Amino acid sequence: MDNLLKIDNGETVKRSDIPQLSFDVFRRELLDFAVNGGQIVHYFAYEDDGVLKVMAVLRNDDGLYVTGSDVAETYHALTADCEKFHMFEREIAEQYGVRPYDHPWLKHVRYHANYRNREDVFGNDYSQDIPGNYDYFPVEGEAIHEVAVGPVHAGIIEPGHFRFQCIGEEVLHLEIQLGYQHRGVEKMMLEVPRKRMPVIVEGIAGDTAIGHSLCYAQAIESLGSVAVDEGARIVRSIALELERIANHTGDLGALSGDVAFNPPAAYFGRLRGEFLNLLMVLSGNRFGKGLVRPGGVAYSMGQEQRQLLIDKIKETKPEVEHVCDLLFTAHTVQARFDLTGTVDRETAEKLGLVGYSGRASGLAYDARVSFPTECYAGLPANMNNKTDGDVASRATVRREEIEHSFLLIETLLAKNVETESVLAGECKLAPSSFVVTINEGWRGEISHCLLTGAGGEILRYKVKDPSFHNWTGLAMSLRNQGISDFPLCNKSFNLSYCGFDL
Amino acid sequence: MESIVSFCFAILAAPLLSAIIMKVKAYIAGRKGPPILIKYYTLAKLFKKGSVYSTSSSFVFKLGPVVSFCSVVMVLLFFPFAGIKPLLSFHGDVIILLYLMGLGRFFTIIAALDTASPFEGMGAAREAYFSTLAEATLFVILLLFYRLNGSFSFAAFFTGTTAINLWSPAASLLLLVIVALFVVLLTENSRVPVDDPATHLELTMIHEVMILDHSGPDLALIELGAYLKLFFYSAFITCLLYPFQLDNVYLNGLIFYGIMGMIYVLVGITESIMARYKMNLVPKFILTSFALVFFATILTMEFVK
Secondary structure, eight states: OOSSEEEEOOOOOGGGOOOEEOOHHHHHHHHHHHTTOOOOEEEEEEEEEEEEEEEEEETTTEEEEEEEEEEEHHHEGGTTTTGGGGGHHHHHHHHHOEETTTTTOOOOOOOOOOOOOOTTOOOOOOSSSSSOOOOOOOOOOEEEEEEEEEESSSOOOOOOOEEEETTTEEEEEEEEEEOOOOHHHHHHHHHGGGHHHHHHHSSSSSHHHHHHHHHHHHHHHHTTTTTHHHHHHHHHHHHHHHHHHHHHHHHHHHHHHTOHHHHHHHHHEEEEHHHHHHHHHHSSSTTTTTETTTTESSSSSOOHHHHHHHHHHHHHHHHHHHHHHHHHHHHHHHHHHHSSSSHHHHHHHTOOOOOHHHHHHOOOOOHHSOOTTTGGGGGOOOOOOOOOOHHHHHHHHHHHHHHHHHHHHHEEEEEEEOOOOOOOOOOOOOOTTEEEEEEEESSEEEEEEOOOOOOOOEEEEEETTTHHHHEEEEEHHTTBGGGHHHHHHHHOOOOHHHHHHH | OHHHHHHHHHHHHHHHHHHHHHHHHHHHHOOSSSSSTHHHHHHHHHSSSSSOOOOOHHHHHHHHHHHHHHHHHHHHTTTTTGGGOOOHHHHHHHHHHHHHHHHHHHHHHHHHHHHHEEEEEHHHHHHHHHHHHHHHHHHHHHHHHHHHOOOOOOHHHHTTTOOOOEEESSSHHHHHEEEEEEEHHHHTTTTTTTOOOTOOOTOSSSHHHHTTTOOHHHOOOOOOOHHHHHHHHHHHHHHHHOOOOSSSSHHHHHHHHHHHHHHHHHHHHHHHHOOOGGGGGGGHHHOOOOOHHHHHHHHHTOOOO
């Protein structure tokens, strides 16, 4: 393991301490790690003094590791030997114009010109607005028909293109093309003043504002050696759990609506509003924007807010339980959820699914347990009991997580610790350093990676939303399913378009 | 005169009845729901608008809504509302009646195919498949009624001394028929558990997806046609439930619309207490109705004569 540096979540390390391997060794090391049950947290390229380098952050049951290497303009794709790298390598090819040869499905990820003004790997003409000149994976035959959905959808949802290859009602293959919301977050983070950064981070995925801003805040706190008081940690953890409950209840309602079972859809919709309102009590914003800032929280939680939260949680907890019972005991709903959109454990492991999508397939990984931040080290973990990998499992995991989050919030509210409100102040970041922060957002593992240059300036800001892993899981879940079950499968994953598009 | 008035009244009342379903669903979901006249507002809004036609569609696309609307209206001409003699009636009109509905469906389907949209093609395939199965049930019901009543005209089924209803000797068989007809009603009118009229998810739709490209007055005709179709099936069941042989026409009418209202409420309740079936289970659901009436028909061969 000399080639990998073991690190902690949110620990600042000198970049010179990170092993710089030759690419061949690097490739072998990564493949070894990935094949033996390890997962990829980050694998990205960056430019340092005009030299193109790659860095990988890996995790397994024992901990978190980082390693790096120089990379040539073309190299032998890791994906050729291990599926876990497929999206990361496509991203590197798109961002830096490096061509991984032998990649089985080398295709643009988000449709933008690369950062180095090099020749495009995919031969795209970016003066065209819409990614049009790309051939989707075709299935040929007399009885095959192709269904194209999006990027403009019938509901008020984000844009994404779905291409189904079907035989009758059965889907043989689904290809998902995103990138319609690419805003250039990673590049923007290098250009904007520090004050604007939290605002941009909160907008990476609007429904995960707390999760992403936590990752950002922890990275800055670590690099700038800023201490966070106990009270602020409690508020942040409560906010993250409220975000989880709000989104999970909303999703259970949407799942119910997708199978045309109306009553729970209406009740959950109302309950979601209650939890968003609790975030508003904490921060003045229903999505918790403006709450988490490097150094603590921008709004302290007073006794009045604490009491409001305690009362509301007490009131809504049995309500959520009743509506869950209504949904999960309805036979017609069970008939729709069970054995629909199954992703087996092996596939989930190969794709590196995270969050409830992974846990529903039997991958127990929960960043709150494996790499605890904030208050999570002292809190009980959740156990997921239903791991069949189908829609029913993904729904049940959500239900269990809602109950677990209630417990966590109650525990945290019982700790009567005062907080100070902190306004984002300037702090000097440690020069030539590296930090990775991981948090379990409601969708799963969110991770930010920060590299600083010799003067303490940010050299590279890498963001990874859980959706980056899980979109492929959705595509796989549709194999040999009825096309009419797609909306249900889609909702059971409920992935972020903008979190993926950055 | 009575016949014309009852016919016009039916057409005017159909949208109101359809709104009852929405109200019931909203009520059970704990919401207030739209105003009870919502369907009239929708129709008025749509008739005021212009229609948009894709350049890739042909005259078939424009023909679809008109033909399907006219076919449902024609079907209603044969219907004895609340025991009142229909405008048209002759021996064998039931066959015409079923094929008029088939004609309407055919034109809806080819209008959908005309758009060349992959969704609409899918919806058309589902509609053709499921309504074929439902048609089988309807034909067996006709067969059964012929055996019970000896006539082959829709009006004659429900009038005269051998009228078919729950108060006649064949009542036990009719219970099966009523259940089967309710299944056909849910199928043909794209209600839960077969289809979801409220969904916005084009991949799961059956009927709604076929009319995605229609707009303005065309859409209004389709909507009104859908209300009338639902009205027809509910009225069919209503006629089986009660004889309508009172001398007072108004009282008959009142009972008729009262029972109709209850059937709509029942549809609303059904939609609220169950989820949709998986698409591949729908044929089994429809064929259950076929099995029921087929069984009823077999019984007439031996026991009821």
